Amino acid sequence: MTVAKKLEPQDEASVGLPRVTLVAPVFNEQETVGPFLDQIQVLLDQLAPVARVDILFVNDGSRDGTELAIRSRMEAGRAIGLVNLSRNFGKEAALWAGLKYATGDAVIPIDVDLQDDPFIIPEMIEKWQAGAQIVNARRADRSSDTWIKRVTAQGFYRVFNAVADQPIPQDVGDFRLLDRQVVDVLCTLSERVRLNKALFGWVGFPTDEVTFERHERSAGFSTFSYWRLWNMALDGIFASTTKPLRVWTYVGSTLAFLSFVYAGFLFFRTLVFGVDVPGYASTVVLILLFGGLNLFAVGILGEYIGRILTEVRDRPLYVVRTTYLHDEPEP
Numbered sequence: 001m002t003v004a005k006k007l008e009p010q011d012e013a014s015v016g017l018p019r020v021t022l023v024a025p026v027f028n029e030q031e032t033v034g035p036f037l038d039q040i041q042v043l044l045d046q047l048a049p050v051a052r053v054d055i056l057f058v059n060d061g062s063r064d065g066t067e068l069a070i071r072s073r074m075e076a077g078r079a080i081g082l083v084n085l086s087r088n089f090g091k092e093a094a095l096w097a098g099l100k101y102a103t104g105d106a107v108i109p110i111d112v113d114l115q116d117d118p119f120i121i122p123e124m125i126e127k128w129q130a131g132a133q134i135v136n137a138r139r140a141d142r143s144s145d146t147w148i149k150r151v152t153a154q155g156f157y158r159v160f161n162a163v164a165d166q167p168i169p170q171d172v173g174d175f176r177l178l179d180r181q182v183v184d185v186l187c188t189l190s191e192r193v194r195l196n197k198a199l200f201g202w203v204g205f206p207t208d209e210v211t212f213e214r215h216e217r218s219a220g221f222s223t224f225s226y227w228r229l230w231n232m233a234l235d236g237i238f239a240s241t242t243k244p245l246r247v248w249t250y251v252g253s254t255l256a257f258l259s260f261v262y263a264g265f266l267f268f269r270t271l272v273f274g275v276d277v278p279g280y281a282s283t284v285v286l287i288l289l290f291g292g293l294n295l296f297a298v299g300i301l302g303e304y305i306g307r308i309l310t311e312v313r314d315r316p317l318y319v320v321r322t323t324y325l326h327d328e329p330e331p
């Protein structure tokens with residue numbers, strides 16, 4: 001691997017400037033780390049008069065040369081930190097680990113594959129300094145996604161925002177600027193089943209946004225299969241609302257009322273016309289309908305109970321193997 005220009009620690013003149021930590025979860029990203037750091041270097045120079053930027057990688061159990069790629073770029077400066085997790089815990093857990101270890105006055109989660117354009121960060125910082133404590137980065141167009149991903153994503157936002165207690169903005173990923181105060185609040189939310197995007201919205205605080213174009217991945221492959229995305233969507237929805245549980249009160253009571261009316265009708269019909277044997281079709285239809293509804297309701301209960309178990313078991317969300325952190329002097 002060629003070691004390109006290294007990230008230099010920013011000099012004395014930068015002491016006193018606000019510090020921004022970029023948190024980049026990485027999983028098998030040996031090809032993308034280099035190009036990412038090259039771009040960040042340019043950004044760092046550009047931002048030198050405004051803010052001190054450091055980068056914190058969370059290595060989410062990569063099985064390739066990712067750790068090596070990062071560490072080979074670390075020697076020169078203290079602007080790069082690394083937290084190695086003991087195995088792959090998934091992006092949500094890795095990002096949370098990053099938020100816990102990040103020390104900046106503002107923190108920006110960012111993908112390492114350059115799909116989150118680093119060059120809108122100056123604009124984000126501007127809005128932050130103008131008073132916004134969260135600055136969302138909205139994807140102006142999703143043409144780098146397949147149509148099926150666009151359609152499913154839109155479906156997710158629609159369902160989520162219809163049922164969740166706190167809506168999430170459409171087309172905003174994890175890429176956003178979070179003020180220190182916001183990060184501190186987020187760090188107290190230790191729930192195990194988590195969709196960070198939903199939590200970022202839940203905490204509140206003055207929010208602004210910038211837009212950017214999402215490019216193709218710089219190299220390597222996305223590891224998010226549709227099955228994984230589906231499960232993330234379920235986690236997000238079940239963690240953000242109890243409406244699917246409560247709806248059964250209304251479905252049940254409506255059906256009970258209708259059954260009561262129907263029973264009355266049958267009672268009087270039998271009194272007037274006597275016993276009437278046919279009725280196989282209606283009986284079977286009712287059994288199937290109620291059987292299906294019952295199983296569906298039990299399934300919903302199961303979704304919640306499984307997640308309650310996960311929370312109660314209280315295992316840590318991630319396990320740290322090693323850390324390489326730069327201890328910046330406090331301004």
Ligand code: UDP
Binds near residue numbers: 029090
């Ligand atoms: N990632 C991670 N752990 C995982 C999967 C992904 O830390 O288990 C990281 C990955 O290295 C990248 C970011 O999360 O920096 C986004 O992943 P990817 O590009 O695969 O997702 P997509 O852009 O397709 O949503």
Ligand code: MG
Binds near residue numbers: 111113115217222
């Ligand atoms: Mg990506």
